[in-house]
Amino acid sequence: xxxxxxxxxxxxxxxxxxxxxxxxxxxxxxxxxxxxxxxxxxxxxxxxxxxxxxxxxxxxxxxxxxxxxxxxxxxxxxxxxxxxxxxxxxxxxxxxxxxxxxxxxxxxxxxxxxxxxxxxxxxxxxxxxxxxxxxxxxxxxxxxxxxxxxxxxxxxxxxxx
Amino acid sequence: xxxxxxxxxxxxxxxxxxxxxxxxxxxxxxxxxxxxxxxxxxxxxxxxxxxxxxxxxxxxxxxxxxxxxxxxxxxxxxxxxxxxxxxxxxxxxxxxxxxxxxxxxxxxxxxxxxxxxxxxxxxxxxxxxxxxxxxxxxxxxxxxxxxxxxxxxxxxxxxxxxxxxxxxxxxxxxxxxxxxxxxxxxxxxxxxxxxxxxxxxxxxxxxxxxxxxxxxxxxxxxxxxxxxxxxxxxxxxxxxxxxxxxxxxxxxxxxxxxxxxxxxxxxxxxxxxxxxxxxxxxxxxx
Numbered sequence: 001x002x003x004x005x006x007x008x009x010x011x012x013x014x015x016x017x018x019x020x021x022x023x024x025x026x027x028x029x030x031x032x033x034x035x036x037x038x039x040x041x042x043x044x045x046x047x048x049x050x051x052x053x054x055x056x057x058x059x060x061x062x063x064x065x066x067x068x069x070x071x072x073x074x075x076x077x078x079x080x081x082x083x084x085x086x087x088x089x090x091x092x093x094x095x096x097x098x099x100x101x102x103x104x105x106x107x108x109x110x111x112x113x114x115x116x117x118x119x120x121x122x123x124x125x126x127x128x129x130x131x132x133x134x135x136x137x138x139x140x141x142x143x144x145x146x147x148x149x150x151x152x153x154x155x156x157x158x159x160x161x
Numbered sequence: 162x163x164x165x166x167x168x169x170x171x172x173x174x175x176x177x178x179x180x181x182x183x184x185x186x187x188x189x190x191x192x193x194x195x196x197x198x199x200x201x202x203x204x205x206x207x208x209x210x211x212x213x214x215x216x217x218x219x220x221x222x223x224x225x226x227x228x229x230x231x232x233x234x235x236x237x238x239x240x241x242x243x244x245x246x247x248x249x250x251x252x253x254x255x256x257x258x259x260x261x262x263x264x265x266x267x268x269x270x271x272x273x274x275x276x277x278x279x280x281x282x283x284x285x286x287x288x289x290x291x292x293x294x295x296x297x298x299x300x301x302x303x304x305x306x307x308x309x310x311x312x313x314x315x316x317x318x319x320x321x322x323x324x325x326x327x328x329x330x331x332x333x334x335x336x337x338x339x340x341x342x343x344x345x346x347x348x349x350x351x352x353x354x355x356x357x358x359x360x361x362x363x364x365x366x367x368x369x370x371x372x373x374x375x376x377x378x379x380x381x382x383x384x385x386x387x388x389x390x391x392x393x394x395x396x397x398x399x400x401x402x403x404x405x406x407x408x409x410x411x412x413x414x415x416x417x418x419x420x421x422x423x424x425x426x427x428x429x430x431x432x433x434x435x436x437x438x439x440x441x442x443x444x445x446x447x
Contacts, residue, residue, distance in 0.1 A: 048170040055177055069188045075181035082174050121189045 002045055006053045009037045010060055017065060030136045032107070034061045034073075036144045038081040039106050040151070043093055047085030054081025069123050076113040080106050096145050103141035108133065260428070266314035267429050276395055278312070278431040279303055284328065286427075293336035293356060295427060300325045308393050310433045316399040316421030317341065317387060318430055329432075333424055334368055334400070342391035343370055343400055343418075348378040351388050354400055354418060368401055370416040377414060379406050385418050395436060 013033035020028035034057035042050025058074030066073055084102055087093060093102055111133055118125035128136060264280070271278050281299035299305050301324050311318040311331045319333040320341075332339050335356040343354040352373040373379060383403040389396025405417035 046170075048166070048173060051170070051174055051177060055181075069185055071181045071184040071188070075178065075185065078174070078177045078181065082170070085170075117185070121185055123189060 002041075002049060006037070006041055006049070006056070009040070010034065010053070010057050013037050013057065014060055014064060017061070021065070030132075030139050031143065032061075032110070032136070032140055034058065034077065035080070035106060035110055035140060036103075036147060038077050039084050039103055039144060040148055042081045042084030043088045043099065043102065043148070045085070046089055047082045050081035050085030050088075051078045052081070054078045069121070072114060072117050072121075072123065072125070075117060076110050079113060080110050083109065096149060099148060100141045100145050103144040104137045107137040107140045111136070263314070263429050267431055270312065270314045271431055274312075274395075274431070274433075276433050277435045278433050279305070281305070281311075281329075281430055281432050283427050283430065293333040293339075293424075294322070295319075295331050295333065297321075297329045297331060297430065297432065298327065299432060300327045300329050302326045304434045305329045305432050306434070310394045310398075312398065312431045312433065313422045313427060313429075315423060316401065317394060318422045318424070318427065320393055321432065331430075334420060334422070335366070335424055340391070341394050341400065342388040343385050344388040344396075345373075345377075345379055345403070346384040346386050348383070350374075350377040350379060351390065352416070353391075354385065357417075366420075367404060368418040368420050370403070370418050371413065373414045373416055375408060375412055375414055379403060379414060379416060381406055395433070 013036070016033045017028055017031075020031060038050055038054035038057050041053035054077035055074050058072075058077035059070065061073045061077075062070045084106055087102060091098065093099055111128060114125050115127055117123070267280060271280070279299060281297040281303075284296045284298050286295050295318075297305070297311075305321055305324050307321055307324060309321040311320060317334060319331045319336070319339060321329050322332040323330040333356070334341060334354065337356040337358050340353050340355045342351065344351045350373055352370045354368045354370050357367055357369050370385060381403050385400040385403060387394040387396055387398040387400060399421045401418040401420040401422075403416055404419045405415075407415040409415050
């Protein structure tokens with residue numbers, strides 16, 4: 001089931017990103033639904049599922065929205081998914097506040113790793129400004145926390161008899 | 162999460178990271194038409210491949226050398242045997258050639274002699290120190306008669322003193338008991354030639370010409386031939402050359418003659434089977 005819902009979530013992220021890129025291109029460049037999927041997987045199911053979901057999400061993102069080199073987002077999201085899952089097994093990350101911090105950190109780490117990998121492989125990747133990075137982190141964190149909350153409430157309501 | 166799962170997840174992470182790095186590197190152009198991954202792989206694995214190739218080449222060389230060495234050893238044995246065979250053949254051919262040469266010489270002499278002869282081979286030489294004899298492979302069945310003169314291509318050898326059906330014994334001129342009527346060719350002085358007594362002082366390789374008067378004209382270098390007066394040897398056959406002449410206190414000269422026949426290398430000889438009734442002079446053997 002986990003895998004199915006993860007695949008479903010990645011497909012939803014793909015659709016959402018595609019829709020955003022057509023309707024609101026500036027928003028599509030800031031919002032990262034794939035990152036939200038892997039963070040949620042990491043928080044909910046641990047490091048293994050987090051990194052696998054991250055890898056899959058990253059490859060899909062690279063395939064549809066990436067440059068000529070595939071795998072950069074895949075690698076960054078594998079690492080981010082693993083780190084989030086690892087953090088979830090060691091810390092209490094069920095409240096909105098810590099999750100927001102995790103999301104902010106995930107966005108920063110994702111962008112940072114992308115820059116590092118770009119430099120390592122001599123690939124030109126867009127370097128967002130500090131304000132752009134902050135905006136990206138903020139938007140993704142806020143939307144992520146909201147989406148996570150909604151999703152969990154729905155799941156909890158489904159589990160209740 | 163237990164420790165096993167943690168380890169598994171970290172291994173998985175490492176594997177994923179590595180796979181991603183390879184995938185990314187494979188897409189990045191590393192220059193010279195090769196991807197970055199290919200360049201990394203080449204730079205990392207080329208020395209290993211080189212080392213492996215060198216090791217394999219070395220092993221191959223050692224194996225090839227070993228195989229070659231075995232082959233060389235086998236060839237060496239084969240060639241060694243072949244060389245021995247060829248050496249034997251060569252030796253046989255050389256002997257045959259030498260024999261043919263000797264026989265040609267003997268036959269050349271035989272052709273010019275006015276007497277009938279047969280060719281005989283020397284089977285053995287003198288076995289005792291007191292007598293100088295050789296044994297021939299021809300006897301009475303082949304026409305050899307007692308006292309028959311025996312000649313070589315270079316001069317008189319001796320006479321038959323015993324004979325069997327297919328072998329005969331020849332007394333050499335070197336034997337001190339032998340004797341042949343001789344003549345100094347230049348001055349026509351006659352005498353008797355025989356072997357020297359075999360003492361420690363004399364080597365026994367020379368002949369002695371006896372009964373030559375003191376006043377006779379004999380000088381070193383004179384040719385000595387058979388005189389025919391002994392009724393054994395035909396006249397005019399070469400006996401040797403005067404090597405030493407001494408005028409002593411007696412009636413006769415002391416004359417040493419170097420024999421013309423090479424007694425130490427005798428192998429084929431001519432045995433005279435019949436003498437012409439009124440033989441006078443035979444062409445001198447050179």
